[in-house]
Structures are given as structure tokens and as C-alpha cells.
Amino acid sequence: xxxxxxxxxxxxxxxxxxxxxxxxxxxxxxxxxxxxxxxxxxxxxxxxxxxxxxxxxxxxxxxxxxxxxxxxxxxxxxxxxxxxxxxxxxxxxxxxxxxxxxxxxxxxxxxxxxxxxxxxxxxxxxxxxxxxxxxxxxxxxxxxxxxxxxxxxxxxxxxxxxxxxxxxxxxxxxxxxxxxxxxxxxxxxxxxxxxxxxxxxxxxxxxxxxxxxxxxxxxxxxxxxxxxxxxxxxxxxxxxxxxxxxxxxxxxxxxxxxxxxxxxxxxxxxxxxxxxxxxxxxxxxxxxxxxxxxxxxxxxxxxxxxxxxxxxxxxxxxxxxxxxxxxxxxxxxxxxxxxxxxxxxxxxxxxxxxxxxxxxxxxxxxxxxxxxxxxxxxxxxxxxxxxxxxxxxxxxxxxxxxxxxxxxxxxxxxxxxxxxxxxxxxxxxxxxxxxxxxxxxxxxxxxxxxxxxxxxxxxxxxxxxxxxxxxxxxxxxxxxxx
Numbered sequence: 001x002x003x004x005x006x007x008x009x010x011x012x013x014x015x016x017x018x019x020x021x022x023x024x025x026x027x028x029x030x031x032x033x034x035x036x037x038x039x040x041x042x043x044x045x046x047x048x049x050x051x052x053x054x055x056x057x058x059x060x061x062x063x064x065x066x067x068x069x070x071x072x073x074x075x076x077x078x079x080x081x082x083x084x085x086x087x088x089x090x091x092x093x094x095x096x097x098x099x100x101x102x103x104x105x106x107x108x109x110x111x112x113x114x115x116x117x118x119x120x121x122x123x124x125x126x127x128x129x130x131x132x133x134x135x136x137x138x139x140x141x142x143x144x145x146x147x148x149x150x151x152x153x154x155x156x157x158x159x160x161x162x163x164x165x166x167x168x169x170x171x172x173x174x175x176x177x178x179x180x181x182x183x184x185x186x187x188x189x190x191x192x193x194x195x196x197x198x199x200x201x202x203x204x205x206x207x208x209x210x211x212x213x214x215x216x217x218x219x220x221x222x223x224x225x226x227x228x229x230x231x232x233x234x235x236x237x238x239x240x241x242x243x244x245x246x247x248x249x250x251x252x253x254x255x256x257x258x259x260x261x262x263x264x265x266x267x268x269x270x271x272x273x274x275x276x277x278x279x280x281x282x283x284x285x286x287x288x289x290x291x292x293x294x295x296x297x298x299x300x301x302x303x304x305x306x307x308x309x310x311x312x313x314x315x316x317x318x319x320x321x322x323x324x325x326x327x328x329x330x331x332x333x334x335x336x337x338x339x340x341x342x343x344x345x346x347x348x349x350x351x352x353x354x355x356x357x358x359x360x361x362x363x364x365x366x367x368x369x370x371x372x373x374x375x376x377x378x379x380x381x382x383x384x385x386x387x388x389x390x391x392x393x394x395x396x397x398x399x400x401x402x403x404x405x406x407x408x409x410x411x412x413x414x415x416x417x418x419x420x421x422x423x424x425x426x427x428x429x430x431x432x433x434x435x436x437x438x439x440x441x442x443x444x445x446x447x448x449x450x451x452x453x454x455x456x457x458x459x460x461x462x463x464x465x466x467x468x469x470x471x472x473x474x475x476x477x478x479x480x481x482x
Contacts, residue, residue, distance in 0.1 A: 016188040017195070017377040023180045024380070031198055031379040033059050036370075039071055044198075044242040045382035046097075046145050049167040052381075071097070074147060076120045084121060088152045088159065096120065096150055100161060101143030102128055116161055117143070118150075126150075126159040136166060142245060142274075144168060168383035174391045178432040186429060186439075193428060196379035197239050203373045204365065210425075210446060211364050214357075215239050217424030218277045218319030219247065220392040224420045225302050225354055226450075227322040229284075229338050230361015236323045240279045244386045247277035253286045257293045262309040272301065272318045276390060284324035284341040295345040302354035317393070322346075322355075326362065333362050334453075337461045352458050356417040357450025392431060397423040404440040406474045407448075414451055414471055421447035437477045444473055 021028045029048050033055055039047045051059070054067035075097040076084045088094045101117040114133060116126040128139075138144050149163035181189060191201035193216070194209050201209055216239065218224040228236050240247035248271050260278070261270045271278050280286075298320065301307040306315045324341050326333060338358075339347055346352070367373045380388070398419045405422075407415055425443040426435065448471050459467035 014191075014377050016184060016191060019183060020192055020378045023183045024177075027177075027381055027384040028378050029381045031195055032374065032376045037064060037067070039067075041077065042071075042075070042097075043145065043245075043382070045386070046167050048381050049383075078120055078122065081121050088150060089154075092152050092154070094150050096148050097146070097167075098148060099143045099145045100128075100139055100148055100164065102133055102139040104140065116159075118148075118159070118161075121159075123159060126161065128161040129163075132161055132164045136164060172384060172387040172391065174388065177388050181430070181432040182434060189429060191377070192379065195375040195377045196385050197235075197243060198375055198379070199235065199367070200373050200375045201377070208364050211359055211361075213428055214359055214421070214425065214446070214450070216389060216428055217421055218321050219244055219389040220427045221319065221420050221424035222317035222393055223302070223305050224319040224424055225321070225356045226319070226359060226421075227324075227355050227357075227454075228359040228361045229324050229326050229333075229341065230359075230364065231328065231366055232325045233366040234361050234364045235367050236361055237279055237281050240277060240321070243382050244277070244389060245383075246275055246386065246390050247279060248275045249279040249281050251281050253280040253283050254290060255280075255294065257291060257297065257309060260294060261297055261307050262312055262314060264310040264312075269314060272307065272316045272320075273314055275318055276393065277319045277321055279321045279323060281323050282325065283322045283343070283346075284326075286343045290343045290345055292345055295343070295351065299351055299354065302351075333360065334456065335460065337457070339457050339461050347461070349458060349462060349464070352454065352461075353413055355454050357421050357447065358453035358457065359450060360453065392427045395427055395431075397426045400426065400440055401444060404437045404476050405444045406476055408472045408474065409469050410451075410471045414455070417451045417454075418444065418447045418471070421450055437475065441473075441475050448473060 029052050033051045037047070037051050037055070037059060038044065039050060042050075050067055050071065054070070055063045057063065074095050084094060084096065096118070098118055098120045103115045103117065105113055105115065114128055114130075115124065116128040117124050118126055133139060136144050144164075144166050145168055146164055146166040148161050151160045151162050152158075153160065184192065190209050190213060193213050194201040194204065197212065199212060204212065212235075215228070215236075218226055219239075230236065237249050241249045250271075255271075257270075258264070259270055260272060262268070263270065297307050297309065301316065302320060305317065306313055308314070322342070326338065326341065329336060339352060379385075401419045401422050407418060410418065422440070422443040425446060426440065429435075429443070430439055452471050455467050455469065455471070458464065
């Protein structure tokens with residue numbers, strides 16, 4: 001038996017994985033195939049779509065060769081755009097894989113109001129048939145990946161998108177997702193969530209899996225501002241970079257106020273207005289490169305969910321995530337000043353107090369060999385999973401925390417942060433709402449640990465007696481404290 005044959009055998013041995021495909025037909029893929037044959041320069045969900053299309057009967061050499069030929073024929077790298085434009089001009093038609101997005105300008109005549117962006121061709125004013133927009137309205141939001149039939153009008157010089165086939169879901173039923181959860185135990189569902197990120201749930205302890213799931217909290221909960229520090233290679237930004245189109249990773253973490261908040265000159269909103277999550281990657285390497293205006297405005301935004309620049313104030317439900325690498329140590333990370341890795345402008349107490357929770361990346365473990373750490377199981381297709389996480393942001397589970405829990409030694413900001421994290425975990429683990437007091441207590445227990453770690457690290461850094469406290473909670477049931 002070859003290694004390629006061995007993985008499907010293991011995958012078939014997981015009953016929950018087989019059941020997942022039965023309960024969610026069309027929304028579940030063999031994640032191992034997508035991971036093994038990820039198409040370079042294309043988003044994960046596009047790779048999964050292509051693998052699902054061409055490798056339905058297995059990842060044979062013939063099927064993979066057919067998929068590669070399909071991509072080469074229809075996907076254009078930007079440096080090859082002139083070749084594609086020449087073909088379009090000569091032949092009058094080409095089929096192109098790209099992320100198509102439409103802008104609307106009501107000040108223009110009716111036949112010029114819709115402007116199509118075709119990034120690989122460097123075109124931002126192409127035309128699009130109205131029926132394409134009507135069938136795929138998401139083009140008006142953040143664009144849609146798919147195969148487009150492009151026509152060229154030699155008389156007017158216009159490029160027109162005449163037909164379109166999406167490579168991602170345009171409609172997701174949250175109610176069906178919630179109903180499907182009832183077919184799985186909590187342990188099976190945790191494995192499902194981890195496998196859907198591309199990681200192998202068998203390679204992690206129960207605590208490690210929960211940390212991985214906790215990374216999703218900012219995607220399902222509004223204004224959940226987390227920090228994760230740990231060794232390199234644990235996949236801290238993978239979820240945000242590869243799975244969700246609603247998150248934006250700022251590499252190197254240096255960003256201008258105009259890009260992040262609001263561009264005064266162009267009168268356009270920044271990243272915090274358009275994304276569910278903005279991730280500051282490698283925050284440990286920024287040093288003095290982060291402008292004071294960025295930190296000062298983040299301070300206000302992380303406190304009340306709005307920011308201002310110029311004479312404009314903008315509300316936002318975005319979550320901010322700080323990610324950084326810790327050096328190897330010979331002692332426990334809990335006792336060292338981890339926050340010293342942050343830029344000096346972020347190290348003051350007021351900013352650190354805005355952090356909802358601290359995920360200990362050192363407890364997750366580095367991603368090692370592919371056959372050990374990458375999932376051999378089924379999981380939710382990346383585009384489906386992305387949309388579900390986005391829809392879960394619309395649910396409010398925070399009211400359950402007060403119903404079942406009474407926090408002690410917690411100030412208002414502690415209480416707010418714990419409720420946000422616990423609510424997010426409840427949504428992820430029990431999206432159907434089918435949970436009892438014990439489930440709430442468990443989520444609150446983990447949320448308290450994440451918030452407590454922020455307080456502990458502030459104390460390690462500043463030795464302020466106010467931070468020398470330990471948050472606890474008392475369980476409630478039926479409105480009575482136990």
C-alpha cells in the first residue's frame with residue numbers, strides 16, 4: 001500500500017467524517033485531497049473546488065494532469081496579462097479564472113454604471129451583462145471567484161463579461177447548518193471544526209483543539225480582540241489567511257492610518273470598515289514601525305467599537321487580532337513578560353486592557369510532518385465554512401452567560417471580554433442552541449483563562465497590585481447561584 005492509498009483508508013475509518021458528508025451534502029470535501037493538491041496562487045476554496053471537480057474518482061495521475069491543464073489554460077498570472085489581452089483581441093473571446101468584482105457609479109449613464117474589475121488583466125472598467133450581476137449579487141460586495149466568458153468588442157474596445165460560473169457558494173443556509181449539528185456529539189463536532197481548518201484533530205490534545213477553535217472566535221463574534229503568541233509554525237494566521245475572505249492579514253503589521261481607518265483625501269473607509277477581522281501578523285517584529293496615530297485610534301476603537309479620522313466617525317464590528325512569535329525558552333511562558341514583544345506603543349496598560357483574551361500558542365504545538373498534522377478527514381469546504389462563520393456573527397449568545405454564570409473579581413472590561421469569548425465558543429460548539437448549563441460553564445471557564453492570562457501578563461510587566469487578582473465564577477441554574 002502506498003502512502004497516497006493509506007490516507008483515504010484512515011479517512012474512511014472515522015465514522016464522524018463519513019457522517020459529515022452525509023449530513024451536509026455539497027458543503028463537505030475531502031480536505032486531504034485539497035491540501036495535497038493545493039493550486040499555487042489560488043485561494044484555498046478555489047483549490048478545493050477544482051480538486052472536487054477533477055478528482056471525484058480519486059487523485060489519479062490522469063485526473064491531476066487534467067486539472068493542471070485546465071488551470072494553465074484559464075488562469076493568467078498578472079505578468080502574462082498582455083498575452084491574454086492579445087488573445088482576447090485576436091479571438092474575440094476567452095474564458096478566464098479570476099475574482100470578478102463590480103463597482104456601481106450612479107452618476108454615470110445607465111449603460112456605464114456597472115464597472116467590472118478583472119484583476120489578472122489589470123482592468124477596472126470592463127462591462128458586465130446585467131443577468132450576471134442579478135445571478136451573482138456578491139460581485140457587488142467583495143467579488144466572486146469563478147470562470148468568466150469574456151468577449152471583446154472591436155468597435156468600442158470594450159471587454160464584456162457575458163457568462164459566469166462561480167467557484168464558491170453564493171447562498172448558504174444557516175438553519176440547515178444548525179440542524180446538522182444535532183447529528184454529532186460535542187467531541188465529534190470539535191474534530192469537525194479542526195479538520196475544516198485543514199489540521200488533523202488526532203494530532204492535538206483536547207486543550208490544543210480548543211485553542212484552535214478559539215482562533216475562530218473573532219470570526220463569529222463582533223469586536224473580539226485577541227492576541228496569540230507562541231512558537232513559529234503553529235498556524236496562527238492560517239485560518240485568517242486561507243479560509244476566510246472576511247479577514248485581512250497585515251503582513252509585517254505596519255499599516256498607515258489611511259489604510260486601516262479612513263483615507264481623508266479619497267474619502268474612503270479603511271480595512272476596519274470592510275472586514276470582520278483584521279490581523280496584525282508578526283507583531284513582535286514591528287518595533288517602532290507602528291505609527292502612534294494607529295495605536296491611539298485602535299485604543300478608542302477597541303474600547304467602544306468606533307473610530308474617527310478627520311471629521312468622520314465610523315462604527316465597526318471588526319475584531320482585531322495580534323499575532324507574534326515567541327523565542328524558545330527554558331522556563332514557563334506564563335512567568336515571562338510576553339507582552340514585551342509588542343511594539344512599545346502597545347505596551348501601556350490601557351491598550352493591553354483592551355485585549356479580550358490571550359491564546360497561549362505554545363500549548364498548541366508546531367505543525368510538523370504532513371501525514372501527522374494535516375487532516376486526512378472530511379471537513380467543510382472553505383467557502384462554505386467562511387460564510388457560516390460570517391453568518392454566526394449575527395447571533396447573540398452573550399445573554400446566556402448572565403443566565404448561567406456569576407463572575408467574581410471581574411471589572412466591567414473583564415466581564416465584557418469573558419462574555420465575548422464565551423459567546424463565541426458557544427456559537428462554534430453549539431450553533432444549534434442545543435446546550436445546557438454545563439456547556440455554558442465550560443465555555444466560560446476557558447474564556448476566564450484567556451482573560452486571566454491578559455491580566456497576569458500585565459502584572460508580570462508592571463507589577464500593579466490592581467492586576468494581582470484571580471477571576472472566578474459561580475454557576476447559576478434556573479436563575480439561582482449554585
